[in-house]
Amino acid sequence: MTLITDIRLRRILDSRGNATVEADVLTESGGFGRAAAPSGASTGEFEAIELPPNEAIANAREHAVPRLVGEVHAGDQRAVDNTLRAADGTDDFSEIGANSAVAISMATAKAAADVLGAPLYQHLGGAFRGDNFPVPLGNVIGGGEHAADATDIQEFLSAPVGAPSVADAVFANAAVHQEIHDMLIERDTPAGKGDEGAWAPSIDDAEAFEILDEATSTVAEEVGFEIKFGLDVAAAEMYDEDEGGYVYSDQVRDTDEQVEYITELVEEWDLAYVEDPLDENDFEAFTDLTANVGDQTLICGDDLFVTNVSRLEKGIEMDSANSILIKPNQIGSLTDAFDAIELAANNTYDVIVSHRSGETEDTTIAHLAVATDADFIKTGAVGGERTAKLNELIRIADDAA
Ligand SMILES: O=C(O)[C@@H](CO)OP(=O)(O)O
Numbered sequence: 001m002t003l004i005t006d007i008r009l010r011r012i013l014d015s016r017g018n019a020t021v022e023a024d025v026l027t028e029s030g031g032f033g034r035a036a037a038p039s040g041a042s043t044g045e046f047e048a049i050e051l052p053p054n055e056a057i058a059n060a061r062e063h064a065v066p067r068l069v070g071e072v073h074a075g076d077q078r079a080v081d082n083t084l085r086a087a088d089g090t091d092d093f094s095e096i097g098a099n100s101a102v103a104i105s106m107a108t109a110k111a112a113a114d115v116l117g118a119p120l121y122q123h124l125g126g127a128f129r130g131d132n133f134p135v136p137l138g139n140v141i142g143g144g145e146h147a148a149d150a151t152d153i154q155e156f157l158s159a160p161v162g163a164p165s166v167a168d169a170v171f172a173n174a175a176v177h178q179e180i181h182d183m184l185i186e187r188d189t190p191a192g193k194g195d196e197g198a199w200a201p202s203i204d205d206a207e208a209f210e211i212l213d214e215a216t217s218t219v220a221e222e223v224g225f226e227i228k229f230g231l232d233v234a235a236a237e238m239y240d241e242d243e244g245g246y247v248y249s250d251q252v253r254d255t256d257e258q259v260e261y262i263t264e265l266v267e268e269w270d271l272a273y274v275e276d277p278l279d280e281n282d283f284e285a286f287t288d289l290t291a292n293v294g295d296q297t298l299i300c301g302d303d304l305f306v307t308n309v310s311r312l313e314k315g316i317e318m319d320s321a322n323s324i325l326i327k328p329n330q331i332g333s334l335t336d337a338f339d340a341i342e343l344a345a346n347n348t349y350d351v352i353v354s355h356r357s358g359e360t361e362d363t364t365i366a367h368l369a370v371a372t373d374a375d376f377i378k379t380g381a382v383g384g385e386r387t388a389k390l391n392e393l394i395r396i397a398d399d400a401a
């Protein structure tokens, strides 16, 4: 029924105006699925390889499409993804491109769901899916690789941990985003937006903490539930061995100082979440930080783990973190992403499903987060390519109720 009969690949635009790969998958009984690959700016050194879209499309047409069409059933996701791996023949999808691979993988899942007449989250999660919904982390102030002349820390994230529903949480993050806009105007600090729609004012990190603290408190009072906040430090982008450590606008912190600094920030601001506080090669320093504050906050590996089961195994063994960011395009297929989620959940790691800074209207990650009972989803606060996922989450919650 779900035998794949056609796969079409094309270049479409992403939110930064770059080309990315979109896949259409058709099945024998008329199932149809469409998905597009996102793209990172602060990419981890150990991520699967994104090829220039033209190349990724040509190579996938040559190597992967003939092995899938008429051969594999869309309903058997593991077989589809294993076929993609076999067609590629490398460890990091550098032959057909992780962008082609993930687009085909996600489009296939959607085609299978279409055949079943089920929403994607139901197809992926099955009958025994939990009934939790992820808390959205909303990027509201940002800099780093996502905006020039703004904060050193890449993302300041609103975390509405007390929200009674997904919709309340989504609207709370948007309200924090608006509140920050008003505060910046009051302070005479005009700001454009970074790649993910977060305000990118020319302020230092200390001021961003103050603003976010005030904005989340103001909105929390209005909505009547707790809103904490967190960070994606994206520290691998700051780390420069030749400079002696983590390069901030006003100083360089060596590794011990960085561990101490983040420990202080967690305590001072009662942070709910800290992603990539240290370099992607430094599992040991992650372990030190997790020992300091892992009982008070989430220490999350993004560039550290790159959604990769082997890297996660190492982190679990070393107690390097207590949560993992899941980005399907970092590893190249839904099966790999599911395996990483399962390993994390079995080891009491929290799971955060995430967008990339370059996105499309694709909503697969909203379904993936619900299907896998993820604790959080990080997919921005505003902007069409972000609200596509947030609005889909609201619809899923409505549908599942
Ligand atoms: O670092 C991150 O977590 C992501 C998404 O916020 O950014 P990018 O897609 O640029 O890697």
Ligand SMILES: [Mg+2]
Pocket: 232, 234, 275, 276, 302, 303
């Ligand atoms: Mg990150």
